[in-house]
Amino acid sequence: VAAPPPAALPLGFAPPRAPEAAPSAEPGDWPLGRPLAQLLDTYILAEAPDGALILVDQHAAHERLTHEALRAQLVEGGVRAQPLLLPAVVELPQADCARLLGFAEALARLGLELEGFGPGAVLVRALPALLGPADPAPLLRDLAEELAESDEALALERRLDAAVARLACHGSVRAGRRLNGAEMAALLRQMEATPRAATCSHGRPTFLRLGVAELEKLFGRR
């Protein structure tokens, strides 16, 4: 029982949030530069306009893009949901089912529509459209864990934000996926148009810069 694939941008990359944040058409203005190659199907190597070598962690970067796009939709009134053609049944420990259903209304604002399905299962009617054709089972397990971990006293807003970070992780291109030149360029341009794109949802860097002077120093050229 799979969701129909939504109309997809390359890899399901989120579009830039707002027209005014659209990337410049001039390559010379692209701080993250032009893609050169992919390393280990995990890192993108790019050459910045000033000659610096840029290394991008593709999963961390895409996680941040998905996170910001989900957050923007949430702020604008709710994450767009993609109804499943056939609802999916996900079996879970009884406590997790109860916990998820207790948050059903909040989760619906995240584009995740759930119903009870007996004591040890949940029926999934819709998933956040941004995630593309995601597998609902690991996603629900992860969300149940997140909601269990959250301090009971934590405001719903904070819990939702933590849940958004978990969703973003599921909706992001994995390390180990081969990208072509256009996909790499799309990721770089969207990073430039996205706030907080220098770190992933967990606070790790999404890209590193090795400047020309630094390179020359490493090679003893100066």
Place this chain on the structure above:
Amino acid sequence: VAAPPPAALPLGFAPPRAPEAAPSAEPGDWPLGRPLAQLLDTYILAEAPDGALILVDQHAAHERLTHEALRAQLVEGGVRAQPLLLPAVVELPQADCARLLGFAEALARLGLELEGFGPGAVLVRALPALLGPADPAPLLRDLAEELAESDEALALERRLDAAVARLACHGSVRAGRRLNGAEMAALLRQMEATPRAATCSHGRPTFLRLGVAELEKLFGRR
């Protein structure tokens, strides 16, 4: 008055010194890996079999290859010379002319055939074949400088080795030259088959390795 181009390997790369030093045919055995891209027309980026990112300074690396090939020919009885179709006249300060001509016999063993041409010029009849169609003027100026700098008491052998290092620098692919994939691969394979290839003639590193664990640490993945 230019020398005819010698039958050239890509970029005039020196062939491996001996058959037993030929690079392995198995990509898995290539420590410097497969070329990914060129940065700034100056550095080669490659992916090692263990996933490390390899950065090669193309000029430094090629300088070492040329240096070792010239040294091998010198040890075997003399550097192969490429006669110029038309001898070249190079004007130099009188002291430099005298110094170069004083070493004419030794320079001939380096593939450089010179004759006097009045007080302020030298006639070049042949250049080291390995250097390809090099411009003789900057090469002679550089050699005159090297011979002037050398301690007078220094043995001829040591002076020749210093001169070989200068020649190698002239015969090497420059930073700022675009290389295609085959040229990059040829350089990497020849580095693997050449002694002392990890440093250039001036003792600077020719390549750097950024290992998988190091990359993961930089990105906070471990």
